[in-house]
Amino acid sequence: MDIKPYLQEKRELIDSYLKNYFNKLIQPTILHEAMTYSLFAGGKRIRPILALASYEACGGDPVDILPQASALELIHTYSLIHDDLPAMDNDDLRRGKPTNHRVFGEAMAILAGDALLTEAFSMITSMQNTNFKLQNSSIVEVIREVSIASGGYGMVGGQAQDILSENSKPDGETLEFIHLHKTAALIKASVKIGPILAGGKRSILEALTIYGGHIGLAFQVVDDVLDVEGTTEELGKTAGSDLKKKKLTYPAIYGTEKARQKAEDLVTMAIDSLKPFSSEADPLREIALYLLRRRA
Amino acid sequence: MDIKPYLQEKRELIDSYLKNYFNKLIQPTILHEAMTYSLFAGGKRIRPILALASYEACGGDPVDILPQASALELIHTYSLIHDDLPAMDNDDLRRGKPTNHRVFGEAMAILAGDALLTEAFSMITSMQNTNFKLQNSSIVEVIREVSIASGGYGMVGGQAQDILSENSKPDGETLEFIHLHKTAALIKASVKIGPILAGGKRSILEALTIYGGHIGLAFQVVDDVLDVEGTTEELGKTAGSDLKKKKLTYPAIYGTEKARQKAEDLVTMAIDSLKPFSSEADPLREIALYLLRRRA
Numbered sequence: 001m002d003i004k005p006y007l008q009e010k011r012e013l014i015d016s017y018l019k020n021y022f023n024k025l026i027q028p029t030i031l032h033e034a035m036t037y038s039l040f041a042g043g044k045r046i047r048p049i050l051a052l053a054s055y056e057a058c059g060g061d062p063v064d065i066l067p068q069a070s071a072l073e074l075i076h077t078y079s080l081i082h083d084d085l086p087a088m089d090n091d092d093l094r095r096g097k098p099t100n101h102r103v104f105g106e107a108m109a110i111l112a113g114d115a116l117l118t119e120a121f122s123m124i125t126s127m128q129n130t131n132f133k134l135q136n137s138s139i140v141e142v143i144r145e146v147s148i149a150s151g152g153y154g155m156v157g158g159q160a161q162d163i164l165s166e167n168s169k170p171d172g173e174t175l176e177f178i179h180l181h182k183t184a185a186l187i188k189a190s191v192k193i194g195p196i197l198a199g200g201k202r203s204i205l206e207a208l209t210i211y212g213g214h215i216g217l218a219f220q221v222v223d224d225v226l227d228v229e230g231t232t233e234e235l236g237k238t239a240g241s242d243l244k245k246k247k248l249t250y251p252a253i254y255g256t257e258k259a260r261q262k263a264e265d266l267v268t269m270a271i272d273s274l275k276p277f278s279s280e281a282d283p284l285r286e287i288a289l290y291l292l293r294r295r296a
Numbered sequence: 297m298d299i300k301p302y303l304q305e306k307r308e309l310i311d312s313y314l315k316n317y318f319n320k321l322i323q324p325t326i327l328h329e330a331m332t333y334s335l336f337a338g339g340k341r342i343r344p345i346l347a348l349a350s351y352e353a354c355g356g357d358p359v360d361i362l363p364q365a366s367a368l369e370l371i372h373t374y375s376l377i378h379d380d381l382p383a384m385d386n387d388d389l390r391r392g393k394p395t396n397h398r399v400f401g402e403a404m405a406i407l408a409g410d411a412l413l414t415e416a417f418s419m420i421t422s423m424q425n426t427n428f429k430l431q432n433s434s435i436v437e438v439i440r441e442v443s444i445a446s447g448g449y450g451m452v453g454g455q456a457q458d459i460l461s462e463n464s465k466p467d468g469e470t471l472e473f474i475h476l477h478k479t480a481a482l483i484k485a486s487v488k489i490g491p492i493l494a495g496g497k498r499s500i501l502e503a504l505t506i507y508g509g510h511i512g513l514a515f516q517v518v519d520d521v522l523d524v525e526g527t528t529e530e531l532g533k534t535a536g537s538d539l540k541k542k543k544l545t546y547p548a549i550y551g552t553e554k555a556r557q558k559a560e561d562l563v564t565m566a567i568d569s570l571k572p573f574s575s576e577a578d579p580l581r582e583i584a585l586y587l588l589r590r591r592a
Contacts, residue, residue: 024449026448026449026453027453027457027473028453028456028457028460030456030460031448031452031453031456032448035448078410082406082407082410085403085406087401087402087403087406088403088406105383106383107381107383107384107456107459108456108459110378110381110383110384110406111378111452111455111456111459113410114374114378114409114410114413114447114452115447115448115452115453116448117410117413117414118413118443118446118447118448118452119443119447119448121417121439121443122439122440122443122444122447124439125436125437125439125440125443135432136431136432136433136435136436137432139432139436140421140432140435140436141421143417143418143420143421143439144418144421147414147415147417147418147421148418150414151410151411151414151415151418152322152327152328152331152411152412152414152415153320153322156327156407156410156411156414157322157323157324157327157411159407160324160326160327160403160404160407161323161324163403163404163407164324164326177323181323
């Protein structure tokens with residue numbers, strides 16, 4: 001299958017859901033502007049799409065879980081806004097545009113991130129389809145999964161370690177910790193949302209958990225490589241900034257070639273883990289390859 | 297009734313729950329330290345205690361909702377850490393100790409706040425009593441209530457407006473917006489958690505919502521007055537800092553005496569709203585008076 005039209009269609013579904021959700025104005029309006037500036041800055045919506053695709057692989061209609069899937073983009077966006085802050089990575093460019101704090105100032109950027117993170121949990125409790133109600137037990141499980149993956153035991157822990165490890169000597173174990181927590185945890189959780197909301201068999205959840213773990217890690221390894229090989233124009237953020245900040249990355253420790261190989265191996269393992277599925281998981285298979293081959 | 301031993305007993309229950317919860321170490325340990333530094337800095341635990349007391353007023357055993365009540369303190373603590381940041385209120389002192397960023401640096405303070413906020417939602421999904429399971433529908437409703445009260449449509453919106461209104465000319469309407477969103481929203485939500493989790497009658501929820509709204513606003517008016525009348529030693533934070541930063545406050549617009557009167561009126565109305573209850577709501581009545589008379 002050609003994955004591009006699939007990604008495009010899902011991205012439009014998510015964007016349309018998010019646009020409609022934020023029709024309800026947040027006061028003061030500058031906070032609303034800061035939140036939506038970064039939310040609609042052209043993100044690829046990878047995490048929500050993974051949730052929709054894994055729900056589809058379990059036999060569900062993606063439209064039914066748009067709130068839960070889209071909430072993942074709020075969390076991802078908040079993490080980018082806070083990571084870019086002067087006290088953290090101090091980045092000026094994101095998705096080809098000035099970073100949030102460069103436009104709205106530090107205070108409003110911190111608050112926009114806080115509000116996006118908080119709103120995500122409100123969004124997860126929203127129902128999209130009045131004729132099809134998700135189980136409350138599944139909603140609670142999704143909140144648990146997402147909050148653990150994105151909090152201190154997950155993404156925030158990874159970011160903290162990332163900051164602490166700048167300028168430190170190469171260390172594979174610490175690098176693994178950072179990548180698993182900072183990036184892979186939320187991507188894995190995104191994939192798990194599908195089977196959790198579909199209420200399917202345990203074995204299906206387990207297979208998708210393995211898939212999610214592998215592509216989550218592959219995603220970050222590819223990111224590391226692109227920081228070395230990509231241009232600022234392609235990436236929409238400053239190329240080579242990991243190197244400049246002496247971040248712990250795969251290429252820094254193992255070299256670019258070994259890093260590429262690692263990403264390929266992970267994607268192969270991810271696709272292998274989808275054996276229990278037939279064609280209903282083709283989008284997940286193609287997304288894994290897409291994430292490997294992307295140029296930004 | 298003497299409210300002091302009641303507050304003491306509940307505070308100990310909450311502290312013990314939180315201590316036990318954070319026995320599970322967050323990595324890197326410096327993040328864990330930053331989170332627990334502020335969480336165990338001697339907070340009064342007003343929001344969790346209100347949740348426990350309102351649950352008790354509905355006939356429940358407070359111990360059963362310790363996770364949901366304690367989560368409110370995580371949200372309150374995160375908001376203090378972020379509010380104190382140099383880009384926001386730039387405060388050096390909180391609860392008689394150096395603020396989080398003064399000890400752990402800005403990056404770690406931002407991340408500690410992010411992690412506490414995220415963890416709150418994980419905590420709400422936790423069950424304290426294995427023999428008594430709260431309804432999943434109630435848990436979902438609590439998450440919705442708390443996230444709306446603390447996000448862009450609530451607390452974060454209030455804080456954003458507060459920052460924007462520094463040095464602006466006195467304006468009663470804007471002041472009302474700030475107080476209702478920045479402080480009253482989460483306090484009201486704390487009170488509402490009790491009846492939501494107890495699954496009681498709509499009229500009971502409505503009575504407690506009115507109570508929560510009134511004491512939430514009273515709390516902030518008293519805070520404003522204490523900033524003028526209290527000493528740094530009593531308050532544990534820099535006295536007179538609202539004035540110095542030219543914040544919009546009740547005393548600044550209406551004078552200290554009228555502000556005190558406003559707080560008293562609100563507390564009287566709060567206690568009036570508890571008429572549907574008999575002695576089971578005595579703690580809520582006494583807490584309202586305690587909040588009015590507090591010196592810190």
